[in-house]
Amino acid sequence: MPKSALDPRDPLGLDDLFDAEELAVRDTVRAWCADRVLPHIADWYERGELPEVRELARELGSIGALGMHLEGYGCAGASAVQYGLACLELEAADSGLRSLVSVQGSLAMYAIHRWGSEEQRQQWLPGMAAGETIGCFGLTEPDHGSDPASMRTRAKREGADWVLDGRKMWITNGSVAGVAVVWARTDDGIRGFVVPTDTPGFSAPEIKHKGSLRASVTSELVLEGVRLPAAAALPEVSGLKGPLSCLNQARYGIVWGALGAARSCLEAAREYSIGREQFGRPIAGFQLTQAKLADMSLELNKGLLLALHLGRRMDAGTLRPEQVSYGKLNNVREAIGIARTARTILGANGISYDYPVMRHANNLESVLTYEGTVEMHQLVIGQALTGQAAFR
Amino acid sequence: MSLRIVVCVKYVPDATGDRRFADDNTTDRDSVDGLLSELDEYGVEQALKIAEASGDAEVTVLTVGPDDAKDALRKALSMGADKAVHVNDDDIHGTDVIGTSAILAKAIEKTGFDLVVCGMASTDGTMGVIPALLSERLGVPQVTLLSEVGVEGGTVKGRRDGDAATELLEASLPAVVSVTDQSGEARYPSFKGIMAAKKKPVESLDLDDLGIEADEVGLAGAWTAVDSATARPARTAGTIVKDEGEGGKQLAEFLASQKFI
Numbered sequence: 001m002p003k004s005a006l007d008p009r010d011p012l013g014l015d016d017l018f019d020a021e022e023l024a025v026r027d028t029v030r031a032w033c034a035d036r037v038l039p040h041i042a043d044w045y046e047r048g049e050l051p052e053v054r055e056l057a058r059e060l061g062s063i064g065a066l067g068m069h070l071e072g073y074g075c076a077g078a079s080a081v082q083y084g085l086a087c088l089e090l091e092a093a094d095s096g097l098r099s100l101v102s103v104q105g106s107l108a109m110y111a112i113h114r115w116g117s118e119e120q121r122q123q124w125l126p127g128m129a130a131g132e133t134i135g136c137f138g139l140t141e142p143d144h145g146s147d148p149a150s151m152r153t154r155a156k157r158e159g160a161d162w163v164l165d166g167r168k169m170w171i172t173n174g175s176v177a178g179v180a181v182v183w184a185r186t187d188d189g190i191r192g193f194v195v196p197t198d199t200p201g202f203s204a205p206e207i208k209h210k211g212s213l214r215a216s217v218t219s220e221l222v223l224e225g226v227r228l229p230a231a232a233a234l235p236e237v238s239g240l241k242g243p244l245s246c247l248n249q250a251r252y253g254i255v256w257g258a259l260g261a262a263r264s265c266l267e268a269a270r271e272y273s274i275g276r277e278q279f280g281r282p283i284a285g286f287q288l289t290q291a292k293l294a295d296m297s298l299e300l301n302k303g304l305l306l307a308l309h310l311g312r313r314m315d316a317g318t319l320r321p322e323q324v325s326y327g328k329l330n331n332v333r334e335a336i337g338i339a340r341t342a343r344t345i346l347g348a349n350g351i352s353y354d355y356p357v358m359r360h361a362n363n364l365e366s367v368l369t370y371e372g373t374v375e376m377h378q379l380v381i382g383q384a385l386t387g388q389a390a391f392r
Numbered sequence: 393m394s395l396r397i398v399v400c401v402k403y404v405p406d407a408t409g410d411r412r413f414a415d416d417n418t419t420d421r422d423s424v425d426g427l428l429s430e431l432d433e434y435g436v437e438q439a440l441k442i443a444e445a446s447g448d449a450e451v452t453v454l455t456v457g458p459d460d461a462k463d464a465l466r467k468a469l470s471m472g473a474d475k476a477v478h479v480n481d482d483d484i485h486g487t488d489v490i491g492t493s494a495i496l497a498k499a500i501e502k503t504g505f506d507l508v509v510c511g512m513a514s515t516d517g518t519m520g521v522i523p524a525l526l527s528e529r530l531g532v533p534q535v536t537l538l539s540e541v542g543v544e545g546g547t548v549k550g551r552r553d554g555d556a557a558t559e560l561l562e563a564s565l566p567a568v569v570s571v572t573d574q575s576g577e578a579r580y581p582s583f584k585g586i587m588a589a590k591k592k593p594v595e596s597l598d599l600d601d602l603g604i605e606a607d608e609v610g611l612a613g614a615w616t617a618v619d620s621a622t623a624r625p626a627r628t629a630g631t632i633v634k635d636e637g638e639g640g641k642q643l644a645e646f647l648a649s650q651k652f653i
Contacts, residue, residue: 021586024466025583025586027581028581031458031580062582063581064582065579082583260647
């Protein structure tokens with residue numbers, strides 16, 4: 001006989017698939033979010049700002065959440081599954097928080113850790129792991145999203161120095177970053193550069209009027225004659241392989257993170273349906289509501305199994321980028337479906353920030369297209385299945 | 393010689409779960425998930441702070457409880473404690489606070505200590521008398537219910553905030569202290585701490601190891617007995633107090649009748 005009744009929050013008992021350390025990592029992030037984020041997030045979101053971003057970054061650093069899956073240089077050296085669980089809990093609070101952590105750890109820190117020189121790693125990673133220095137990652141441009149190979153940002157040699165000119169768009173953490181990893185076209189292909197944000201010619205105006213990821217700092221990066229020493233280039237990579245390897249890390253985090261947003265929406269809808277009475281009984285007692293809840297729960301738990309499978313493969317070193325595309329495509333698409341269905345269960349209350357549903361649904365609109373749109377991931381999977389490249 | 397701190401912690405049923413009694417009127421620890429008592433987290437936090445300030449200290453967390461109680465120890469180790477002692481014996485089942493204090497005292501003596509730190513009470517039994525019982529059994533001073541605590545030289549000093557007065561207290565080591573939920577929020581176990589905890593030593597002891605006879609503890613050795621337990625009746629419609637000059641008095645009477653004041 002099972003120890004206790006079925007837990008509607010974990011109906012399949014998937015917690016049994018995690019070990020004690022994995023659950024402890026999850027508990028730490030969940031507790032931190034409950035204390036530090038959930039009491040304020042609706043207000044931050046409505047105001048369209050992340051007012052304590054530096055303090056939040058330091059606290060995330062102290063628990064070890066920044067660059068947590070990297071080894072050495074003050075990083076926690078956690079497993080991919082632990083990293084995934086942390087992303088899930090962060091995004092259960094808000095996709096903006098998870099984006100902050102993803103960009104810091106999987107994009108900026110990973111780029112320096114994987115492709116940087118020893119000097120670059122020692123200079124930047126400990127402060128970034130502690131949350132003292134916030135990082136951002138500049139690949140996307142105003143006119144070049146899914147097709148980064150066409151980027152216009154350019155780095156030219158002037159003597160030993162590099163001089164960068166161009167613009168980057170939709171850059172999370174940009175305006176609060178102390179360091180930017182910027183990808184630029186050179187005579188030898190695309191190269192990465194570690195740019196201190198106080199370098200003359202660098203600016204990062206914040207993007208306003210967002211209808212999504214409102215509790216997240218999103219910026220444009222403007223590079224006008226940004227002069228950098230030769231040592232600022234990431235020495236270990238040239239070509240699109242550099243940024244794409246980083247995106248693969250971040251996408252992996254999203255595979256888990258999106259499920260956090262979905263879980264919050266499902267839980268809000270489930271609780272609401274039990275308390276909300278229409279026609280003389282809880283709407284949870286209507287078959288149409290139950291069909292919605294059952295399907296939401298089904299997709300959430302299937303997504304978790306997929307995320308965990310990919311996580312175990314990443315920890316085993318056997319995870320392929322195409323497999324990450326399966327996870328990113330499925331889990332974000334299902335998460336936004338869950339959020340929208342939850343919205344319908346809450347009726348008019350579904351659009352209120354008193355409930356997390358509309359906030360998550362709107363956030364997931366960004367998550368659906370960033371780090372590879374649905375269509376790009378379909379094309380990646382299509383190519384993997386057929387051997388035919390349909391987009392390049 | 394380094395400062396030896398022992399923190400007594402308890403593994404309690406999750407208060408957000410459906411807590412109930414077992415057939416023998418003891419706490420049913422099987423039907424609901426457990427965790428490190430939140431009030432004991434304050435004890436762990438203050439012990440770690442004292443250890444960090446001292447620079448030369450060793451923090452041991454100690455619990456008496458069934459197999460699952462190791463989860464409470466693991467959390468304390470993740471927060472930063474150095475090692476753990478787990479007293480676990482089937483004959484301990486049903487032990488009351490008198491027996492528990494006897495077991496803890498023997499384990500503390502076996503471990504060696506300069507300072508024993510406790511929370512203000514457990515969140516399940518909420519007796520709150522363990523610190524005083526330990527003080528008596530160990531023959532050392534007690535400084536309890538502190539909202540601020542520190543060690544200077546061979547002295548533990550602290551502040552107790554009462555309803556009418558604030559007391560500044562101190563005792564020479566070795567001593568027993570307890571800290572309240574006003575002593576400072578407990579830290580989150582960091583990811584490095586969680587992974588380091590796996591490698592930290594956890595010593596398992598049974599009653600034989602402590603030289604305690606089975607009949608001194610357990611249900612049979614308990615000084616108190618629970619004859620019956622009844623669940624609080626389901627909530628009814630509630631009472632509406634109309635303020636016609638006597639509203640405050642009626643509210644107070646209602647609260648008193650429900651044993652809230």
